[in-house]
Amino acid sequence: MSLVSVIISDLFEKYLPETLANLNETADGPIEIIVKTDDNSLGMRHCLNRAAEEAKGEFLFKLDGHCIMSPHWDTIMKDTCGENDMVVSRIKPITERTWKIVEDRGFDFVTVNPDLSIIECGNFVQDDPDVAETMASIGCGFMVRKNRFMELEMNWEQLGRYGNLGVEWALKIWLSGGRLLVNRGVTCGHLFRKQGVTGCGAREQAWARQLLGIRFQKMEGPKQTHTICWLAEHFNKIKQECST
Numbered sequence: 001m002s003l004v005s006v007i008i009s010d011l012f013e014k015y016l017p018e019t020l021a022n023l024n025e026t027a028d029g030p031i032e033i034i035v036k037t038d039d040n041s042l043g044m045r046h047c048l049n050r051a052a053e054e055a056k057g058e059f060l061f062k063l064d065g066h067c068i069m070s071p072h073w074d075t076i077m078k079d080t081c082g083e084n085d086m087v088v089s090r091i092k093p094i095t096e097r098t099w100k101i102v103e104d105r106g107f108d109f110v111t112v113n114p115d116l117s118i119i120e121c122g123n124f125v126q127d128d129p130d131v132a133e134t135m136a137s138i139g140c141g142f143m144v145r146k147n148r149f150m151e152l153e154m155n156w157e158q159l160g161r162y163g164n165l166g167v168e169w170a171l172k173i174w175l176s177g178g179r180l181l182v183n184r185g186v187t188c189g190h191l192f193r194k195q196g197v198t199g200c201g202a203r204e205q206a207w208a209r210q211l212l213g214i215r216f217q218k219m220e221g222p223k224q225t226h227t228i229c230w231l232a233e234h235f236n237k238i239k240q241e242c243s244t
Helices: 016-026 044-054 073-080 146-151 165-174 202-217 228-243
Strands: 004-010 031-037 059-062 067-069 086-095 110-112 118-120 131-133 142-145 180-190
Touching: 004 016, 004 044, 016 031, 016 067, 031 044, 044 146, 059 073, 059 146, 067 086, 073 086, 073 180, 110 165, 118 165, 142 146, 142 165, 165 180, 165 202, 165 228, 202 228
Parallel strands: 004 031, 004 059, 086 180
Antiparallel strands: 059 142, 067 180, 086 142, 110 118, 131 180
16 A cells, blocks of 8 residues: 655644544554654744655645544545645544534635635535535645655745645646545544744735745746636636536
């Protein structure tokens, strides 16, 4: 079975032991877990890139250090992940006191706003297929093949130490001919909390999104074959088809 390399940026996470224990309990096949601690304050992107460079697996799985995964996540995601694709998890909140997933909350799909910020936009309904396209992700609980991650230039560290990872990879994958897919069978329980991070304010985030937009508008993204307008039209077409 293909090895999955789990890459985690440790921002001095209180619940990292719980996350690591859950990964080992819920995975079917072989996994390796690579944790990089941000000792030098270089940020999440830097830590994840160093972890990816060390990874031995065919697949990379990016997770935050305050999450838990549903059983069989690795098998289901590997089976869904095509050569050019990225597979993302359904997202549900965790209750900190019990460390359990809140099943009646959360979201499955994420969209991109005109300013390249992201927002949740709905859930699977009963008649939906088990695998569906999503425009973006929140940047947590995603799987991609390592060679694809590397050819798309890893995480762009010039975009800042934190934030905007979901839209960065949405544009990289979609505009180079791949797809972002969400599988109904995989849930990532995420501990949402308010936590200030230096260099991750609204101004810094907006600047990073402007930089990201300029590069893709100039068709300078790695392996880029589509425009941002194409992506918007693609999902508008899907929306229209679903409403008829």
